[in-house]
Amino acid sequence: MRIYLFIAVVAACATYLLTPLIRHLAIQLGAVGQVRKRDVHTIPTPRMGGVGMLCGFAVAILFASRIPFLQPVFHANKQAWVVLIGAILICLLGVADDVWDLDWMLKLAGQLLISVFVAWGGLQIITLPLGTLVTASPTLSIAITALLIVVSINAVNFVDGLDGLAAGIVAIGGIAFGIYSYKLAQNSPSYASLATLIDIAMVGICCGFLLHNWHPAKLFMGDSGSMLLGYLITCGSIIVTGRIDPASMHSSVYLPAFMPILLPILVLFLPVLDMIMAITRRLAKGQSPTHPDRMHLHHRMLRIGHDVQHAVLILWGWAALIAFSSLMLLFFRPLYVLIVFLLAGALLTVATLLPYLKRRWEEGDFDEQDKQTIRAVAQHVRSHRHH
Template sequence: MRIYLFIAAIAGGVTYLITPLIRHIAIEIGAVGEVRARDVHTIPTPRLGGLGMLIGFTVSMLFASRIPFIQGLFAQSQQAWVILAGAVMISLLGMADDLWDLDWMLKLAGQLLISVFVAWGGLQIISLPLGSLVTASPSLSMAITAFLVVASINAVNFVDGLDGLSSGIVAIGGIAFAIYSYIIARNSPSYASMATLIDIAMVGMCVGFLLHNWHPAKLFMGDSGSMLLGYLITCASIVMTGRLDPASIHASIYLPVFMPILLPILVLFLPILDMCLAIVRRLRKGQSPMHPDRMHLHHRMLRIGHSVQGAVLILWGWAALIAFGSIMTLFFKAQHVLIGFLIAAVVLTVATMHPYLKHRIPEILEEDAADASRHAALRSSKYGKK
């Protein structure tokens, strides 16, 4: 565990130290986000923060490849290098969008090509939970893998609307992933786990960037960062659960907790929910699924009266509840976890609705008092006539 914490510290430290330089470069080359109608920020802010995150992740992975405890993961296969190459490509695609505002179809095509590349390079879901674990055909494995990667990339991109929101949600999911993958790795001859390594490095770079991105943010991660986060957290989940051996006796133990297809959805529940709602909302209006608007979950939080920091913290709370709710079933009885889940959900619901209720309840009371006054006046005038 200490090795993983060291890797996280490297990723976080490098990201934190390099981000001010990236901010300076973004200003110099004009990568500054103008204030748009759907934006929350009120002053132009530099983008390209994802480049600093990529550098932090890359340096931590290179360090890991030289550590005896972990270096076997890099020697056994090319999977780590394929994932790293995909991370570079997805960040470059995001940087291009940050600089030149690519057409959404072109960006989606690029995401799909990169996803197919990493699937072809060995990152695949090779077993499916169809009653029992069933080995999928190579073409089906690549298709499912590419779909999950692209969906997660866009889910995180959709939710990246408030300072610190997406980096915090992904860090929370990464911690949950790391705990689960570490538990699985302890049942193998070596505790080394590629999934845990990716998760820990990703959490470290998120924390390092968050120190610059907390409201009011000095720098935005841009698409180069949000797409990178969606890509990495899905790669880690596929590495962790996508290669369960159908003949393994351990499959019956781990599969009920996190099925390969449901795992990214559980941890990225809020971003995926936000993306699905946005797509349905825009299609019903006859708009493109990628048409921007101010109806995302974080926009609704601000509209009912939350501050930026308050909205982010509450959404982090919901993400943590969903992510760790499943993890807790590994340590506690299911009924106890359910009770704790419900109590936490009630608390978060009250916190979520508090600003709305705080203003709405007095308004309702005033409306009721006004209605009572009108009824009293009507009755008085009626009796006066008689």
């Protein structure tokens, strides 16, 4: 575990130190986000922060390749280098969009080509949960893998609307998935795990970038960053899912074996939900799926009455609740997990609606009994935050 923590620190430090240089480069290239109607920021802000994160990730991977404990990960196959090459390509595509604002069809085609290349390079989902584990054909494996990567890339891209939001959500997911892949690796002859390495390095670059991206942000991650994070978190999950042997499966380990498939969905639940809602909303209005609006989850949080920082922290809380509750199913009884989930969910619901409730209180929309109930719940939320 100490080696993985060291890799995370290396990734964070490299990202933090290199990001100011990328900010200067973004200004020189004209990759500056102008203020649009749907934007929350009020002054033009440089983009391309994803290049700083890519540099941090590459430094961490190169460091890891020289550590004896992790060298078997690099010698076993070429997956680590395929992931790194794919990360460079997807980040470069994002840079092109940050600088020239590519047409969405062209960007989607580029995402698909890079995803197919990565899958063709050996990063594939080989087995599928169809009642039992079924081995997919090579063509089907490549298609499913590429589709999963593209969906994740765009899900993170959709949720990247407030300073620190996307980086925080992906970091939370990376921590949850890193814990799972590390525990899974303990059952193997070597604790070294490429999935854990990718997740931990990803958490590191998110933390290093957040120091520049916290509100008010000095730099946006741009498409180069959001697409990179969506790509990396999916690669980690695919590597774990990878090549589960159907013949070795037993019903007692069925859930743990498929947690690599479930966790990415649950970790990216908020981004995927936001993406589905946005696409459905726009198609219902006869608009393009990429037509901009101010109806994303983070926009709704601001409309309720939260400021940017509180909105981000609450959305982080929801992401952590979903990700870690799914992880805890592997260690605790489902009933206990459900109880904690409901209690934490109730507190987060109150925290989410608190500005709205406060506004209605001031407008006199509650009777005395309602006010007493709200006072009690608010006091409980404040005491929970204090602890």
